[in-house]
Amino acid sequence: MGSFSSGRFNAVTVAQTFVASRLREGDVAVDATAGNGHDTVFLARRVGAAGRVYAVDVQAEAVEATRRRLAEERLDERVVLRRGGHESLATVFPEIRKRTVAAVMFNLGYLPGGDKTLTTRPDTTLAGLSGALECLAPRGLLAVVCYPGHPGGSDESSRVTAWAESLPSSEWRVLIGRFASGGNKTPFPAIVNRAG
Ligand SMILES: C[S@@+](CC[C@H](N)C(=O)[O-])C[C@H]1O[C@@H](n2cnc3c(N)ncnc32)[C@H](O)[C@@H]1O
Incomplete structure (x- = not known):
């Protein structure tokens, strides 16, 4: 896991630090953008052997990269990894019951090293974020890393921010992180926490 102690923090380490503070051994977590598997490995370590991580990516290349990384780390047994779209989370993972997931991560943008x-x-x-909220357990956490810097990323980041800010405050606490340096292309985290 990236962490504050490893040097300068960034959007990913902030998101992971929030998620780490929420996850316990035996928890269920979701990686909605598996990519190269870094977040899936991070989640699998946090939930332990008794926990379960559901990881999805729309690209075969990403699923394969994540599968390899999990095997290298000997974490594959605690992860259910499938190819699909996070907008169809309930179809990709029909076994996930509503209000049972401790943490969901979205790391937006493109696959590093890919297309x-x-x-x-x-x-x-x-659509994926809305489905993720339905899965979240009481006090569950959704962490989104937004990348305004890539083509289309600025619009996506604005829409994620507007969506998060529109959630009813009676049920959701929302934190949008903004870095004071680096300009408006700097990746930033958005954290959503369900009330207990
Ligand atoms: C920035 S990368 C994720 C990095 C990853 N979390 C990691 O730790 O390596 C974004 C990923 O989102 C995936 N993606 C794009 N659209 C998607 C969708 N609709 N459903 C699931 N994954 C999607 C891309 O294929 C890409 O691998």
Whole structure:
């Protein structure tokens, strides 16, 4: 896991730090953008052998990269990894029951090292985020890393922010992180926490 102690923090380490503070051994977690598997490995370590991580990516290349990484780390037994779209979370993972998931992570943008034109898209991202909220347990946490810097990323980031800010405050606490340096292309975290 990236952490504050490893140097300068960034959007990913902030998101992971929030998620780490919420996850306990035996928890259920979701990685909605598996990519190269870094977040899936992070989640699998946090939930322990008794826990379960559901990881999805729309690209075969990403699913394969994540599968390899999990095998290298000997974490594959605690992860259910499937190819699909996070906008159809309930179809991809029918075994996930509503209000049972401790944490969900979205890391938006393109697959590092892959095709940069295949990015997450606002409509599917927002559908995925709404589905993720339905899965969240009481006090569950949704962590989104937004990348305004890539083509289309600025619009996606704005829509994620507007969506998060529109959630009813009676049920959701929302934190949108903004870095004071680096300009408006700097990746930032959005954290949503369900009330207990
Ligand atoms: C920034 S990368 C994720 C990085 C990853 N979390 C990691 O730790 O390596 C974004 C990923 O989102 C995936 N993606 C794009 N649209 C998607 C969708 N509708 N459903 C699921 N994954 C999607 C891309 O294929 C890409 O692998």
